[in-house]
Structures are given as C-alpha cells and as structure tokens.
Amino acid sequence: MIKITFPDGKVREYPKGTTSMEVAKSISEGLARNVLAAKVNGVVWDSSRGIHDDVTLELLTWDATEGKSTFWHSSAHLMAEALEALYPGIQFGIGPPIENGFYYDVDLGEGTLSSDDFKKIEDKMLELAKAGNQYIRKEVSKKDAISYFGEKGDKYKLDLLKDLEDGTITFYTQGNFTDLCRGPHIPDTGSIKAVKLMNIAGAYWRGDEKSKQLTRIYGITFPKQKELTDYLTLLEEAKKRDHRKLGKELELFTFSEKVGMGLPLWLPKGAQLRERLESFLKKAQLKAGYLPVVTPHIGHKDLYVTSGHYEKYGADSFQPIRTPAEGEEFFLKPMNCPHHCEIYKSKPHSYKELPIRYAEFGTVYRYEQSGELHGLTRVRGFTQDDAHLFCRPDQVKEEFMKVIDLVLYVFRALDFPEFTAQISLRDPENKSKYIGSDENWEKAERAIIEAAAEKGLKTVVETGEAAFYGPKLDFMVKDALGRKWQLGTIQVDYNLPERFELEYTGADNQKHRPVMIHRAPFGSLERFIAVLIEHCAGNFPLWLSPEQVIILAISDKFNDYAKNVSELLKNSDIRAFVDERDEKIGRKIRDAEVRKVPYMLVVGEKEVESNSVSVRRHGQGDLGSMSLDQFQKHLNDEVMLALNQK
C-alpha cells in the first residue's frame, strides 16, 4: 500500500500502482469525469500513470491552470491529427499550450493555408474528438524514435530528437496520430467539445530568423460550447478597449503616412493628457531629489562611438545626418544616457554629492522593423521619462528602493492594473558576456533582489535576461488583449561609467567610478498611455481627463449662464467646456457620455434661478443639484483622493 496526501492534508491509502484516475473514481464519479491530469509530487502527470510511492497528489480539472494547459496541449495534438488527415505529408514542428489556447508549427511544403481553411480543420477536429480516442503514452528508445520519424520524413522531429537523451523519450498516440512528446495529456479526446482556430502566422523554426519559416496555427478549445462563446465575447469586449480604437474615437492621437509610420501625432486632447502625466511625475521627482536637465535631439557620432551604441546598433539605426560643409555625422538620439554622462562630466564630483539624479523627458528615435510597429506601444519616436542616477556602489540598493517607491506611487495614483516585477540577472554559465566586475554584479543583483523583496513586489526572476551592462528590474503589464508590455524599468549600468570614464573623488582622495542606474517609471509616455487607455477603457481619472467638465444648457437661452459657470471653473484650473450647440439636452448628454467626459453640468431655468448646477457623472447618471462651490469641492475631493494616497 502507498500513502497519498491530498491538498487539504488528508491522507488515504491505496494499492501500489493505483492511477490518479482510479483515485479520482474512489472519491467520486463526477470528479473522475472532470479530471484532466494530476500533479504528483508537484509534477504534472497523465492521470492514467500508476503511482508506486507515497506522494502528494492534486487532481487537476479545467479550473486549474495546469489542467487547462494539459487540455490545450492535448488539443494541439488533436489539431495535428486533423491536419495530417487533411494534408498528407505535412511536417510538424512544435505544438505547445499557451496562455490562451495552443498552437502548432507546421511545414506544408509547397502548399499554403489560410483562415478560409479553418472551418474544415475545426470540423475534422470535432469529428476526431467525438471518437474519444485515448492519449496513449509509450516510452521509446532514441533509436526507435529516430527510425519512426526518419521513415515518416519528419525532419523537425528528428532535429528535436538530436537534443534528447536516450531513456527519456516518450511518444503519445491518439487515433492515427503519434507525436514525440513529453506529455502529459488528458485521458481522451472526448472532453474537447468546442474548437476555434484563431489565426495563422509565420514562425521561424526554433525562433531563429535564419531558419525556415513554418506556418503557425493558433487555436483554442473548451470542454463546453458555452465557454467558447463566453471567451469570444470577452475578446470582443477587449477589442473595444484597444487603445488604437479609443485613441481615434477620443481624439487623442493619430498617425499619418506622410509624416511616417510609427511616428505618433498627438492631438490636443492627447497632448493635454501627456502634459498632465508629465507634470505629475515631474512634481514627484522634484520631491525625490531629481535634477532636471535638457539635451538636444541629435548627438555627434563620437558620442555613440564612446557609448558603444554605434558599434552595436549603428547599422540598424536611422542613418546619420551630415553637416553640409564639414561632413560631420550626427545621429538622432536613440537614448538619453550618453548625453547625461557628458553632463556628469562637466565638472568634478565628490562622494559627498552622490547620488546625483539627472531627469529628462527625452524624446528618442529608434529604427524599428516595419512589421514591428504597433499603435502607441511600439513606435519609432517616443518620449522616455528618463533619469540617470550616479551613485556609489554602496548606494545602489537604497536608490533602487527609492525608485521602486516612485514607480509604486505612480501606479497607485493611476489605480494601475496588476503588474509583475521581472528581475533580469546574468547567466552564471556565461559570465564573459557581461561587462563589470564579478563583485559589483553580485552586489547589484543582491541589491535588486533584496530591494524588490523588501518592497513586497510580486517578482519573477529571469536568469540570463540581464543586459550586457547590468542587471535590471522591469515592470511588466498586460494590455486589453493580454499582450505583455514592459513599462517601468530600473537598470544598473557598469558599462557607460567605464566608457565615459566617469569619476568621483572618494573620502580617500582617490578617484572612483560611480555606478549608473537608468530608470523610467512610465517607460515611455507613448506606451504608458496606451496601456492606461486600455486599463481604464478611456475613462481617465478626473485629474488626467483632458475634458473634466462639460456644461450643457437646456436651450441656448441659458448659454450665457453656462459660459459664466465655465469661466468660474476655469479660474480654478478646472478644464471646463460648454456645449453650445443647438441640440436637445438628451443629445448633448449622449455625446458627452460617448466622449467619456467625467462630469456634465445641466443648466436651465431652475439652475439659473437658484444659482446652481445639476451634476451628472459619466457612467453613473444624475447626482442632483449643487451650488458651484459644492461642486468644486466635490471635484477637488476626487482628485485629492487619487493623488494623495501614499
């Protein structure tokens, strides 16, 4: 007998070799029907595998993340089976589950595939699913595996096999399809009830641009039809929040082919939003001891030769601008730090001055590949809320903590969504890739980890993801459609102080090299605003809203009173406007609601007589009548509540 411990701590005894499915059945038939896989001692297994030792066991159903991913992984196999049936001779790359669904990379040879073919494939998948074929696991020797795929002519699988060790190789078969696969899988195809292929894309084999490009087919499946319908509805809703759509509707920004792709044009309302964000952060930075600096949009080639960016990125940058007479080369600045280094060098520094924090909203230009551009999140010209901190090695941790505080303050004031702090460390196997001493790296990495832990951040550590010049901490958030973007970033840099030969005089009267920290709480204003728009669905917090209050007169007889109210509000720095159109009040309200103006003030005879306003809040409706003073206090309270939380 073996002892099985369940997540609730209960322990039960079973005969040796019992499968998780049998365990599930012993608990209830209903549970057994829903079991997709099992977590045995923390590792996900097929529910049909026998258990031979004392273990902890968690039965995975659709509600568990790993249950879903097992389900989708098995669905990828099902799609492969359908594809092989429909397109004989097709070759397969890899087919993993992803956050929402799965994909499979295939090589169609001479053939092509488009979304017009989806219906056919979906139908085939459903047909095969109905058969309820079991997923059968089989351990195979490397030799047998190679001969199987060799015979089949599946060169990608053979390529994968090269890196696998004999004795660890398993096949999974369902119906007529056998795949090289580590597993695990769900019991059988019968639980796959709803299938939707989402899109098709090119993907390089093994992610290498030089390898052959395969066709990647994305799909998603569910155990119930209704869940698919709900998912599609959710996607539709998410599309409504897309910043590209809202940016156009709310007149925040636009693009022009004539100006150039990836170069956003900020419309008046968007520009005001930016200005509010800028002044908000500038104020916070001033309080935190930052010193403003301003640098030009171009820089001499020598600057980037010194910084090393010319060597690394020169060929992939916008090409240099030349002076007509001397032929000197200038680059559009791709980053602000080299300029800031030169500012640091403009005079000698004492250890007593450090840290020095130079801040600038610097607009930079980078050549991004044309297929990469994406709304405001990926552009060719953008403004970083950049700052460079020059400090002593022993100050790194404290500075990190302070920057984290600043980032958290920003996120909190904006009621910002869930984010993950990603700590990127160097690859310990490959230390020669990185610049800077071992000692400094260790100190900095430890400082980042400790600082993040002390601030209670939800962190993910990525080993080997550090830049060559230093470790970093990035704040990652998701957009409406679930795509991940990096916003805020804090990076330690040992490279630039070295290259620019930055120094300070220590207490020992010797020259020392400062550590540089790059940091940007927003990351870039463009990307930050994009994510902000999607997060709040265009309903900006009152303090950011480009139009805070709109005054709607019942008829144009009351426009004078409306204008009077608007003037009074403007005198208190409230962004107030009057809708003077000759329209009915219902129409004016509708238009203001659509424009997502936070407050609407309805004024007519009643209000003129009692010297008041009727307040309507966007999305909430009528709040009743107030005096103008009361209303202003109401606005002020709302703004203070958002900005003053600490």
Place this chain on the structure above:
RNA sequence: GCCGAUGUAGCUCAGUUGGCCAGAGCUACUGAUUUGUAAUCAGUGGGUCGGGGGUUCGAAUCCCUCCAUCGGCUCCA
C-alpha cells in the same frame, strides 16, 4: 525584415459570376426647432474605391507590383 490577411467618403460599413453617372448611417455645412438627463426634423456637400501598372469593349470587382494597416515570428540600447 519574414509569413498570412486586409485597404471603398472625416468615421463605421454595404457593394465582386467584371456592365448604365459607386451606396447607407454618423460627422461637416445650411435651415427649421427652444428643448430637463444617452441620438429633433429637413436639405446640401463630400470618394481618381490605398498608389502605380496590366488583362478587357468595359475593372472597386481579375492579375502583377509598391505602400500602409491588422494578427503573429524575429528584434527591441
């Protein structure tokens, strides 16, 4: 840059077995209406159907090419 899809008025979209002067709603403009919490009525304007080339008696519709956009891949100082 690569794979696939898309491109019709300022916006959202109809319109292809190739066929008279290419349509609707909203917006804009003009007029009427003087209105109480999500769309008042009428009229007018607006498109070399993404650009270029080709096939054809005839192209928004078929073909080629370029550009841009969308979904991915690769990249992202």
